[in-house]
Amino acid sequence: MIRLFALALSLFATPALADWQQTLDAARGQTVYWSAWGGDARTNAFISWVGERTEALYGVRVEQVKLSDTAEAVTRVISEKAAGRDEGGSVDLIWINGPNFLAMKAQGLLHGPFVADLPNARYLDLGPGSPVSVDFTVPVEGMESPWRLARFVFTYDSARVDAPPRRMADFVDWAAAHPGRFTHPGPSNFMGATFLKQALIELAPDASVLQDPVNDAAFDAATAPLWDWYDALRPNLWRGGRTFPENESVQQQLLNDGEVDIAMSFDPASAAAVIADGLLPESVRVFVPEGGSIGNVSFVAIPYNAANAEGAEVVANFLLDPATQAHMQNIEVLGAFSVLDPSRLDAEASAAFDALPTAPALPDLAELGPTLLEPHASWMTRLTDEWARRYVE
Numbered sequence: 001m002i003r004l005f006a007l008a009l010s011l012f013a014t015p016a017l018a019d020w021q022q023t024l025d026a027a028r029g030q031t032v033y034w035s036a037w038g039g040d041a042r043t044n045a046f047i048s049w050v051g052e053r054t055e056a057l058y059g060v061r062v063e064q065v066k067l068s069d070t071a072e073a074v075t076r077v078i079s080e081k082a083a084g085r086d087e088g089g090s091v092d093l094i095w096i097n098g099p100n101f102l103a104m105k106a107q108g109l110l111h112g113p114f115v116a117d118l119p120n121a122r123y124l125d126l127g128p129g130s131p132v133s134v135d136f137t138v139p140v141e142g143m144e145s146p147w148r149l150a151r152f153v154f155t156y157d158s159a160r161v162d163a164p165p166r167r168m169a170d171f172v173d174w175a176a177a178h179p180g181r182f183t184h185p186g187p188s189n190f191m192g193a194t195f196l197k198q199a200l201i202e203l204a205p206d207a208s209v210l211q212d213p214v215n216d217a218a219f220d221a222a223t224a225p226l227w228d229w230y231d232a233l234r235p236n237l238w239r240g241g242r243t244f245p246e247n248e249s250v251q252q253q254l255l256n257d258g259e260v261d262i263a264m265s266f267d268p269a270s271a272a273a274v275i276a277d278g279l280l281p282e283s284v285r286v287f288v289p290e291g292g293s294i295g296n297v298s299f300v301a302i303p304y305n306a307a308n309a310e311g312a313e314v315v316a317n318f319l320l321d322p323a324t325q326a327h328m329q330n331i332e333v334l335g336a337f338s339v340l341d342p343s344r345l346d347a348e349a350s351a352a353f354d355a356l357p358t359a360p361a362l363p364d365l366a367e368l369g370p371t372l373l374e375p376h377a378s379w380m381t382r383l384t385d386e387w388a389r390r391y392v393e
Contacts, residue, residue, distance in 0.1 A: 019117065020117070020118075020119055023310045023313055023314065024058060024310075024314065026310040027058060027059070027060050027308070027310040027311040027313070027314045028058060028059035028060070029059055030059075030060055030061070030308040030310065030311035031060075031061040031062070031063055031308065031311070032054075032060060032061065032062050032063070032092045032093055032308050032311040032312050032314075032315050033063050033065050033090065033091060033092045033093070033308070034047065034062055034063065034064050034065065034092065034093040034094075034095070034300075034312075034315065035065040035067055035070070035072070035073035035076075035091050035093065035094045035095070036064055036065070036066065036067060036094075036095040037066070037067050037068070037069075037070065037095060038064065038066025038067060038068070039068065042273070042333070042334050042335070043334060043336075044064065044066070045333075045334075046328060046333060046334045047062065047064045048062075048064070049327075049333075050062055050315065050318065050319065050324070051063070051064075053318065053324075054314060054315055054318050057318075058314050058318075060311040060314050060315060062315060065091075070094065070095065070096055070097070070100045071100060073091050073094045073096075074094070074096075074100050074103060074104055074109075076090060076091055077089065077091055077104065077109050077303045077304075077305070078107070078109065080305060081107075081109060081304075081305070085305060086304070086305050087305055087307070088305070088307045089303050089304075089305035089306050089307055090307070091303050091306065092302065092303070092306045092307060092308045092309070092311065092312045093300050093301070093302055093306070093312040093315060093316070094300065094301050094302075094303065095147075095298060095299075095300055096144060096299055096300065096301045097135060097136070097296065097297075097298060097299060098135060098136040098138075098296075098374075098377055099136070099377055101135050101136075101138060101143075101144055101299065101301060102135075102136070102138045102377070104301065104303070105138065105143055108304065109303055109304050110143045110144070110301055110302065110303065110304055111143075111301075111302035111303060111304050111306055111309050111312075112142050112143040112144075112301075112302065113141055113142025113143055114142060114143075114145070114302065114313055114316075115140070115142040115143075115144070115145045115316075116142050117313075118145065118313065118316060118317040118320060119317060120317050120318075120320035120321050120322075121145075121317075121320065122344065123320060123322060123340040123341060123344045123345065123349075124146065124320065124339065124340065124341060124344075125341040125344070130341075131149070131295060131296070131297055131339075131371050131373065132146040132297050132339055134373065135296070135297070135299060136296065136374045136376070136377045137211050137212075137373065137374065137375070137376045137377070140299070143301060144299035144300060144301040145299060145300050145301075145316040145317075145319070145320065146297045146298070146299050146320075146339040147298055147299065147300055147316075147319040147320070147328075147339060148297070148298045148328065148334075148336040148337065148338075148339060149295060149297055149298075149336065149337040149338065149339050149371075150266045150267060150295060150296055150297070150298065150336075150337075151266070151267075151268050151288070151293055151294070151295040151337065151368055151371065152194050152195075152198055152264065152265075152266055152288070152293040152294040152295065153264065153265055153266075153267075153268050153271075153286050153287070153288050153293060153363070153368070154262055154263070154264050154265075154286070154287050154288065154289075155252075155255065155262070155263045155264065155265060155270075155271045155280075155284055155285070155286055155361075156255075156261055156262045156263075156284065156285060156287065157255060157258075157261055157281055157283050157284050157285075158283045158284070158285045159281065159283035160258075160261050161261045161262065164262060164287050165289075166287075166289060166290050167202060167289050167290050167291075168198060168199040168202040168203065168229075168289055169202065169203065169229065171199075171233055172229060172232045172233050175233055175236035175237065176236050178236075178261065179236040180236070180237070180238050180239070180240075180260075181238070181260055181261045181262070182236075182237060182238065182260055182261065182262050183237050183238035183239070183241075183244060183245060183251065183254070183260055184237075184244065184245075184251070184264065185244060185245050185246065185247050185248060185250070185251055185264075186244040186245075186246065187383070187384040187387045187388070188384060188388070189246065189247050189248075190266075191247060191248045191251075191264060191265075191266065192244065193380050193383065193384050194264075194266065194294060195264060196226070196230075196383055196384070196387060197294060197374070197375055197379070197380060197383065198289065198293060198294050198372075199226055199229060199230075200222065200223065200226050200375070200379075200383065201294065201372055201375070202289065202291070203225040203226050203229055204222040204223070204225065204226070205221065205222065205225070206221075206222070207222075209221075209222055210222065210375035210376065210379055211373065211375065211376060212376060213376050213378045214376065214378040214379045214382045219379075219382055219386075223383070223386065227390065230387075230391075234391065238254070238259065238260055241391070248263070248264065248265060248266075251263045251264065252265075252274065252279070252280065255280065255284070256279060256280050256281065267335070267336070268286060268337060268362070268363050268368060269331055269334075269335030269336065269337070269362055270335070271284050271285070271286050271361040271362075272331050272335065272359040272360075272361040272362040273331060273335055275359070275361055276331075276359070282360075284361055285360065285361055286361055286362075286363045286367075288363075288367070288368055288369055290369070291369065291370065291372075292368070292369040292370030292371060292372050293368070293369070293371075293372060294371075294372045294373075294374055295371035295372065295373075295374075296374050297339055298336075300312075300315075300316050300319065302316070320339075320340070322340060322345055322349035322352065322353075323349070323352060325338040325339070325340050326338070326349070326352040326353050326356065329353065329356060330356050330357060331356070331357055331358075331359055331362055332357055335362070337365070337368075338353070342365070
């Protein structure tokens with residue numbers, strides 16, 4: 001009876017739906033080896049939950065291959081291609097971003113395009129100006145599927161700060177009025193580099209040039225106001241701007257210890273989660289600069305030689321299900337913001353998001369404002385090198 005129903009469905013369905021049923025049939029019984037950074041317990045638990053659900057619903061198991069660096073999985077695929085292993089590869093799905101995606105795309109190491117074929121892609125804004133259409137300015141072109149949103153935010157202790165700076169330009173006056181109460185991770189760290197990029201987007205005479213590969217003339221013109229701003233800011237930083245916290249976690253500890261009043265994160269939900277764990281005061285809150293902040297999307301990609309490409313597509317599609325995205329956004333689960341376009345959700349899906357638990361330190365999407373696109377990756381390298389040349393003693 002089940003076989004007859006499936007046959008009838010394929011006969012009367014649209015071609016896309018019929019093709020997806022073939023994908024589901026081929027995926028059943030597969031185990032998807034998902035290479036993903038393994039450094040966060042909440043993310044690991046979410047991936048485990050995804051595997052439980054896809055196995056129950058579609059007969060697709062998920063095994064997380066925990067990485068310390070995404071480049072490990074990319075190197076594995078490159079090695080397999082060099083060895084002529086064009087089928088039956090060991091990597092089925094990769095949590096990937098930025099330069100790693102660019103490297104795989106440029107070398108023809110990706111399966112696809114496949115995203116538009118996923119039934120749940122109908123909940124995405126795939127237009128050319130959408131954050132899910134580019135990865136660090138590199139067009140995605142259906143070769144990787146989004147699954148979670150990251151946004152640059154500031155955290156501050158509202159018990160000590162009544163009015164945090166609302167624009168990057170305002171940090172100069174705020175720091176002058178509160179000397180030693182603000183710092184940032186060193187720009188050799190991703191968080192410190194993002195702090196500089198956020199300021200660059202606001203201060204550059206023409207921010208549109210940041211979407212193109214950097215060149216000498218564009219760099220000099222775009223960064224001149226940034227260095228003037230930073231020269232004025234630096235003397236009033238924590239420890240006189242002569243030393244910097246190693247990373248976000250160290251700066252968070254400074255905030256918790258009362259040494260500084262403002263910190264930063266690339267996860268809008270992190271403050272609420274850390275407060276719940278007792279690692280930040282309950283008075284900590286989140287803010288973003290007026291006009292929005294840098295954001296990027298976490299994607300999953302399927303290598304060209306994946307042994308279980310159908311199962312990987314099923315997992316990618318499940319990650320885009322509104323119920324999955326709402327579960328992921330739950331602060332009690334993961335707290336990662338959804339990549340779905342709210343205007344494309346039906347009433348039931350919207351209600352699921354509206355019913356999610358809240359917390360005083362958890363902003364909503366409206367409070368986060370617009371998502372600003374990351375500059376081209378070449379700008380970050382040039383920016384951090386120039387900062388080191390100017391300010392490392």
